[in-house]
Amino acid sequence: MAHCTTPRPKIQVSNFTKRYGDLTVLDNIHFDIREGELVSIVGPTGCGKTTFLNCMSKLTETTEGNIFIDGEVANPVKHNLAFVFQEPTALPWRTVRQNVAYGMEVKKFPRDELQKRLDYILNLVGLEDTADLYPNQISASMMQRIAVARAFAVNPDLLLMDEPYGQLDVKLRFYLEDELVKLWQTLKSTVLFVTHNIEEAVYVAERIIVLTPKPTKVRAEVVVDLPRPRNFLDPKFIEIRRHVTDLIRWW
Numbered sequence: 001m002a003h004c005t006t007p008r009p010k011i012q013v014s015n016f017t018k019r020y021g022d023l024t025v026l027d028n029i030h031f032d033i034r035e036g037e038l039v040s041i042v043g044p045t046g047c048g049k050t051t052f053l054n055c056m057s058k059l060t061e062t063t064e065g066n067i068f069i070d071g072e073v074a075n076p077v078k079h080n081l082a083f084v085f086q087e088p089t090a091l092p093w094r095t096v097r098q099n100v101a102y103g104m105e106v107k108k109f110p111r112d113e114l115q116k117r118l119d120y121i122l123n124l125v126g127l128e129d130t131a132d133l134y135p136n137q138i139s140a141s142m143m144q145r146i147a148v149a150r151a152f153a154v155n156p157d158l159l160l161m162d163e164p165y166g167q168l169d170v171k172l173r174f175y176l177e178d179e180l181v182k183l184w185q186t187l188k189s190t191v192l193f194v195t196h197n198i199e200e201a202v203y204v205a206e207r208i209i210v211l212t213p214k215p216t217k218v219r220a221e222v223v224v225d226l227p228r229p230r231n232f233l234d235p236k237f238i239e240i241r242r243h244v245t246d247l248i249r250w251w
C-alpha cells in the first residue's frame with residue numbers, strides 16, 4: 001500500500017507570497033518539512049527570511065498562500081509554535097531557571113510535568129550551575145542558550161529559529177550548534193533554522209532550502225546526508241558547502 005509509506009508532511013508551505021505594497025518579497029514559495037526534521041533556510045540578507053517567520057507566527061499578514069501544520073492552516077492559538085530570535089531575549093527579573101520555564105508557563109503545562117521537564121532540559125544543556133543567576137549576570141551567548149532551551153522545552157509543533165547565533169563569535173557558535181543538534185536529536189523536535197551562514201546550515205541541517213534574492217523563490221533543496229557529528233573538513237562536507245554557495249552565487 002504505497003500511500004501508507006508517505007505520511008503527510010508535518011509542515012506544508014504552499015503557494016506562499018508576501019508583498020509590501022509594490023515590493024514582492026516572497027514569491028510563490030513551496031516546501032515541506034517532515035516531522036522531526038531539522039531544515040535550514042539559507043538566502044541572502046533582505047530576501048525575506050525574517051518576513052517568512054513573522055508570517056508563520058501571524059505577526060505579519062500573508063498576502064497569498066498558506067502554511068499548514070498537520071494539514072490545517074497554521075494558527076498560533078491552536079498550534080504550538082516556538083521562536084528563537086536573532087537578539088537574545090530573556091526576562092531580566094527572572095532567573096535562568098525561571099526563564100527556561102517561562103514558555104511552559106505560557107503554554108500552561110501542568111505543574112508536575114513542568115518541573116520534571118525543566119530539570120530535564122536544564123540538565124541536558126548543562127545550565128544547572130547557572131540556574132539561579134539573573135540575565136544581567138550572564139553572557140550574551142548564555143542568554144541565547146536559555147532562549148533555545150526555553151523554545152525546545154515547550155515541545156513545539158514547530159520550532160522557528162532566526163539566525164540565533166549570527167551575533168556570536170565563531171568558537172561559541174560551533175559550541176552552540178553542537179548543543180542545538182544534541183537538543184534536536186534528543187527531543188526529536190521539528191525545527192526550521194534560518195541562517196545566511198552556509199557552513200552553519202550544512203553543519204546542522206538534514207536538508208537546506210536555498211532561496212533566491214527578491215522576488216524570492218525556492219532556488220533549490222539540498223539534502224545533507226552526512227553522518228553526525230559532522231566535520232567541517234570532511235571533503236563531502238566541503239563539497240555540499242561549495243554546492244550551496246554556487247547556488248547562491250549564481251545570481
Ligand SMILES: Nc1ncnc2c1ncn2[C@@H]1O[C@H](COP(=O)(O)OP(=O)(O)O)[C@@H](O)[C@H]1O
Nearest residue numbers: 020023025043044045046047048049050051052
Ligand atoms: N514592514 C515592512 N514594510 C516594508 N518592507 C519591509 C517590511 N519588513 C521587511 N521589509 C522588506 O522585506 C525584505 C525582506 O526583509 P527580511 O525579511 O528582514 O529579510 P532577511 O531576514 O532575509 O534579511 C527587505 O527588503 C525589507 O526591506
Ligand SMILES: [Mg+2]
Nearest residue numbers: 049050051162
Ligand atoms: Mg532576518
